Amino acid sequence: xxxxxxxxxxxxxxxxxxxxxxxxxxxxxxxxxxxxxxxxxxxxxxxxxxxxxxxxxxxxxxxxxxxxxxxxxxxxxxxxxxxxxxxxxxxxxxxxxxxxxxxxxxxxxxxxxxxxxxxxxxxxxxxxxxxxxxxxxxxxxxxxxxxxxxxxxxxxxxxxxxxxxxxxxxxxxxxxxxxxxxxxxxx
Numbered sequence: 012x013x014x015x016x017x018x019x020x021x022x023x024x025x026x027x028x029x030x031x032x033x034x035x036x037x038x039x040x041x042x043x044x045x046x047x048x049x050x051x052x053x054x055x056x057x058x059x060x061x062x063x064x065x066x067x068x069x070x071x072x073x074x075x076x077x078x079x080x081x082x083x084x085x086x087x088x089x090x091x092x093x094x095x096x097x098x099x100x101x102x103x104x105x106x107x108x109x110x111x112x113x114x115x116x117x118x119x120x121x122x123x124x125x126x127x128x129x130x131x132x133x134x135x136x137x138x139x140x141x142x143x144x145x146x147x148x149x150x151x152x153x154x155x156x157x158x159x160x161x162x163x164x165x166x167x168x169x170x171x172x173x174x175x176x177x178x179x180x181x182x183x184x185x186x187x188x189x190x191x192x193x194x195x196x197x198x
Contacts, residue, residue, distance in 0.1 A: 012024045012025075012026050012037070012063065012065060013037070014065075014068060014069055014072045014098070015037060015040060015041050015044070015069060016041075016044070016069075016072065016073055017069070017071075017072030017073035017074065018072050018073075018074075019068070019071070019072035019098050019100075020072065022072075022097070022098055023097075024063055024064070024065055024068065024094050024097075025063065025090050025093055025094055025097075026062070026063040026065075026090065027062065027063065027084065027086045027087045027089075027090045028086070035065060035066060035131060035160060035184075036181070036182075036184065038181060039160070039181045039184050039186065040065065040066065040069060042179060042181060042186075043066075043158065043179075043186055044069060044070075044073060046177060046179070046188065047127065047156070047158075050126065050127065050156065051070055051073045051074050051075050051127070052073075052074040052075070053074065053075070053076050053126075054070065054074075054075040054076065054125075054126035054127050055075070055076060055077050055078075055123075055124070055125045055126050055127075055152075056070045056071075056075045056077070056078040056079070056125060056126065056127045056128075056129070057078070057079050057081070057118070057123075057125040057127070057128045057129065057150065058078060058079070058080045058081065058129045058131075059081050059111055059114065059115075059128065059129065059130050059131075059132075059141070060081070060082060060111070060129075060130060060131045060132045060133075061080035061081055061082040061087060061088075061091050061106075062082060062087055062091075062131065063087070063090055063091060063094060064080045064090075064091035064094050064095065064104070064106075065094075066129045066131065067079075067080045067104065067129065068094060068095070068098060068100065068104070070127065071098075071100050071103050071104060072098075075103075075127070076103065077103050077104070077105075078103065078104045078105070079104075079105045079106075079107060079114075079118065079123070079125075080104060080105070080106050080107070081106075081107040081108075081109060081111065081114040082107075082108065083108065083109060083110050083111070085108065088106060088108040091106055092106055111132075111141055112140075112141070112144060115141070115144045115145065115148055115150060116144075116148070118148070118150055119148035119149065119150060123150060124149060124150055124151065124152045124155075125150055125151060125152060125155055126152050126154075126155045126156070127155065127156055127158065128145060128150065128151060128155065128156070128157045128158070129158050129160075130142075130157060130158065130159045130160070130167075131159075131160040134161055134162035134165050135162075135165055137168060138159060138161075138167040138168060138169060139168050139169075139170050142157065142169055142170055142173055142189075143170055145157065146172060146173065146191070151191060153191060154190075155190070155191070156176075156188055156189065156190055157169075157173060157188075157189040157190075158186060158187070158188055158189075159186070159187045159189065160184060160185070160186050161184070161185050161186075161187065162183060162184065162185070163180055163182070163183050163184060163185050164183075166185060166187070167187060169187065169189050171192070172191050172192050173189040173190065173191060173192075174189060174190060174191075174192045175187055175188065175189055176188050176189065176190050
C-alpha cells in the first residue's frame with residue numbers, strides 16, 4: 012500500500028495485520044481521487060473508519076488542509092499513528108481512537124464541519140444511523156461530499172437529505188458519492 016499522488020507520492024503505508032481491516036485497493040483509491048479532482052485542495056477531511064488512514068493521508072498528500080482519522084481499534088490506531096509519523100504530517104492530521112458515534116458527537120461539540128467525509132465501514136454495516144448523525148450534527152459542509160465504499164453486493168442505504176451524485180464499481184467494491192439536498196445544499 013502506498014500514497015499514489017501528490018507531495019508524498021510513492022511513500023509506503025502500513026496496514027493493520029489480520030482480517031479486521033480491509034484497505035482500499037490502490038486502483039479504487041486512484042479512481043476515487045480522480046473523481047474528486049480539485050475538491051481535494053484546501054479541504055477539511057474526515058475518515059471515519061480509518062483502518063490504515065490511507066484515504067485521509069492520500070487527501071493530505073494531494074493538497075487537503077487537514078484531516079481527522081477515527082478508528083476504534085487500538086491495532087489500527089497504532090498503525091495509523093505510525094503512518095502519520097512516517098509521512099511527517101502530524102500537524103495536519105488528528106487521530107481519534109473512539110467509536111464512530113462518539114467521534115461524531117465530539118466533532119460536533121467542537122463545531123467541526125468537513126468538505127469530504129470518507130466512510131469505509133464493514134461492508135454489512137448499516138450506514139443509515141451514521142449518515143443521519145453526520146447531517147444532524149452539521150458535520151458536512153453545505154457543498155461537501157460523503158464518499159462511501161461498500162461491497163458490490165451490499166450497496167449502502169443512505170437516507171435523505173443525502174442524495175447520490177455518482178456511483179462506480181471496481182471488482183468486488185463499489186464507491187458512492189453523496190451530497191446534501193432539500194434546501195440544505197443544491198447540486
